[in-house]
Amino acid sequence: MDMQTIIVSVIILAALLYVGIQIAGKVKSFTPKGGCGSDCGCESSPKASKF
Amino acid sequence: MKTEVGSQNTEARNSNLGVAELVGEYNKTSNKRLTIALAGNPNAGKTTLFNVLTGLKQKVANYPGVTVERKEGVWRLDDKTARLIDLPGLYSLDVTSLDEQIASDVLTGKLTGIGKPDAVVAVVDSTNLERNLYLVTQLLEFKIPVVIALTMGDAAEKQSLVIDSRKLSKLLQIPVIAINAKQRQGISELSEAVSRAATEYNVPRLPWTNDGDSIETDEDIHLSLSEDVAANKRIFARYNFISEVYQESVNQEQTFERNVSDKVDSVLTHKFFGLVILVAILLLVFQTIFSWANLPMDLLDQGFGMLGDFVKTSLPEGILNDLLVDGIITGVGGVIIFLPQILLLFLFLSILEDTGYMARAAFLLDKLMSRVGLHGKAFLPLLSSFACAIPGIMATRTIENPKDRLATILIAPFMSCSARLPVYTLMIGAFFTGQTVFGFLSIGALLMLAMYALGIFVAIIVAFILKRTILKSPPPPFVMELPPYRLPNLRTVLQNMFTRAGLFLKRAGTVILAISIILWALTYFPRDAGSDAGNQAQTEIAVNAGQGAEAGDENVKESVHLQNSYAGQLGHLIEPVIEPLGFDWKIGVALVASFAAREVVVSTLSIIYNVGKDENEESETLISAIRDAKKDDGSPVWSPLTALTLMVFFVLAMQCISTVAVVRRETNSWTWTLFMIGYMTGLAYLAAFLTYQGGRLLGF
Known part of the structure; x- marks a missing residue:
C-alpha cells in the first residue's frame, strides 16, 4: 500500500466518521424530549404533549 | 376637558377624570386586602408599570401546575395595600393559548391560591389603541372593575395622535388614566381610581351582551366559542364597538407621511x-x-x-x-x-x-x-x-x-x-x-x-x-399589524446576507465535503471489479456509441468502471423505479445522495460526470457535462423536459434529513414524521411522473 492510498484511506475514514457522528446527532434529536412539544421550558415534566 | 396623551402635564389633566361619576351601586367591603390583576398586550409597558407600582416588593413563582411565570407584588394604595398580580402579556382572552387560559382562570378565580381579583388594571398602549382595546372589551365581560392605564403617550404624540381620555372613559364606562410610569406621572391618580373602582363599581353595559350579561366562567367562554357563528358575531361586535370608541375619542392629524403610507398600502395590499x-x-x-x-x-x-x-x-x-x-x-x-x-x-x-x-x-x-x-x-x-x-x-x-x-x-x-x-x-x-x-x-x-x-x-x-380531514379545527381570528415603511438598514441587510452565506459555506465545507469524499469513493471503488463484465460492457458502449476503437480507450474504460462501481450498482438497482420519470441511474445516485442535503445532488452529478466523462466528451463544466451526457444506447440522458421533471421532484420531495429530524423533535411523533416523508415523496414522484409523461405525450 503506497502513501497516496494510505492518505486517501484516512480521508475517507474521516469523512465516514464525520457523517456517522452527524447521523448519530440526528438520531439523538429523533428521540422524544422529556417535556412537551413546545419550547415552554417544561423538559422535566412527565407529560409529553403529542399531536 | 380634553386630555392630550403625551403631554407633560398628565397628572394635572387626570385630576378631574370621572372616577367618581362611574362609581355606582356595586359595593364591596373595603377592609379586606385587595387583589388587583395587571393585564395588557405584550410591549404595552406592563412590566415597567408593575415595577413602579410594587418597587422591590415582588416575588416570582410559577402558576400552579404550569411553568408560566407568575409575578406578584404589594401595591400600596391610598389607605390600603393590594396584592398586584402581573398576568402574562396577552392580545386577547380567547383561551387558545396557555397564557390566555391562565389569565382567564385568574380573572374567574379558578386558580388555587389566587382569589378572583377585585379590580383589573388594563395597560393600554396609546399608539396601538384599537388593538389594545380588544383585550379591554373582553376584560369588561368578566364583571370585574377595570381601570385603564394609558401608556406610551410620548410616542403617541410623535405620531400626532390626540386621545381624549375623558371621552374614552365615558364611552368605555370605566376610568382611564394616562400615565408615564418611568416618570411616575399619573401613578397616584391610578391608585385612587383603582381603589375606588375596587370598592364601588357599576357593571358597564356592553352592546354585544344582553343587559350586562357578562361572561363569568371559562365554561361559558368555551361554550360560546364552540359555536363558531356566535363567537364570530361577538368578535365583530367588539371590533365595531372599538371602532366607534376610537373614532369618537381619538383625533389623528393626517401627516404627509401617513397619507402617503396609507395610499401605498391601499395598492400593495389590494386583493388583485x-x-x-x-x-x-x-x-x-x-x-x-x-x-x-x-x-x-x-x-x-x-x-x-x-x-x-x-x-x-x-x-x-x-x-x-x-x-x-x-x-x-x-x-x-x-x-x-x-x-x-x-x-x-x-x-x-x-x-x-x-x-x-x-x-x-x-x-x-x-x-x-x-x-x-x-x-x-x-x-x-x-x-x-x-x-x-x-x-x-x-x-x-x-x-x-x-x-x-x-x-x-x-x-x-x-x-x-x-x-x-x-x-x-x-x-x-x-x-x-x-x-x-x-x-x-x-x-x-x-x-x-x-x-x-x-x-x-x-x-x-x-x-x-x-x-x-384529519386536522379539522376552526381557524382562530388573527390581527396583523403592518409596520411603517422605512429605508432598509444597510447593516441589518448585510448582516443577514453574510450570515446566510456563512451558513452555506459552512455546509459546503463540512457535510457536502464529507459526502463528496464518500461519493467519490463509491464511484471510484471497486477498481478491479468484474473484468469480464467490464469488458463486455465496454464493448457494448463503444459499439452503441459508434465510436469503436477511436472512442478513446481511457474514457470508455472510466465509463465502464463507473457503471461497475458501488454507486453504479446502487444506481442500477433503483433505475427501474425512476425510469418512468425520465431519470437514468446516475440521476438516481444523485437523488439518493441528496437525502443528506439537497445541494448534494449538484456535487454528486459533478463527481459522476467528471469521473465518467461520458464517452469521449471533454466537458469543462457541469452544465456542459449534463448537456452532453449520453445513455448507453447513445441517446441524450437529459432534455429540457428531464430538467423540468427533476425540478418538480425537488420542489415536492422531502430530501433533507435535518428537516426530518426537526419534525420528529417538534411533533414528538414518529407517525407524523413518517407520514410527512411518505406523502411528500409520493407527491413528488406523482408530480414528476405526470410532468415527464405528460410532456412526452405533448411531444416535448
Missing part, C-alpha cells in the same frame, strides 16, 4: 393589484439574481477549474490526485459556485423585509391562507422556510392550536429553501438559459418563480385537505 405587484417583484428579484450572479458564478467556476488543473499537474498521478481533483474540488466547488445567487437572494429578501414590504405580502397571503383554514400566524414560519425549513418549523411554536401547528409543520418543507436554489439554477442554466418571453422576461426567472409558486400552491392544497 397587490398580488400582481407581489408576482412582479418576485420576478424582478429572480431575473436580477440570474443576470447579476452570472459573472461571479463564471469566475468561481473558472477558479475551481484552474485549481483543479493546478492540483492535477502539481501532484503525481494516483488515487490522491483523483480524490482531490475529481472528488473534493469538483464536489465542493460545484456547490460553492452558487454562492453569488444565495447572497443575492438574501440581499433582496432582507431589503424587502426591512422596508416593511414583507408584512404587506404576509397580509395579502394571509387572506388566502385563512380561506384554506390555516392560522394567520402560519405565515411567518412558512416565510422562514424559504430560507430553510428548520427555523421555519421551529417558528411554528408561536401557533397555539396543536392542529394548526401540525398542519403548518407538514407543509413548511414545500417552501423552496435556499438548498434547492442550486438545483433549480443548474437545470435552468443547462437548458433554459438565454431564452426570453416578450423579448425581455427570461424563461429562467419565470421557471424559478414557477417552482416557488408550485411549492406554495401544493402547500395550500395539502393544508386545505388536512384542515378539512
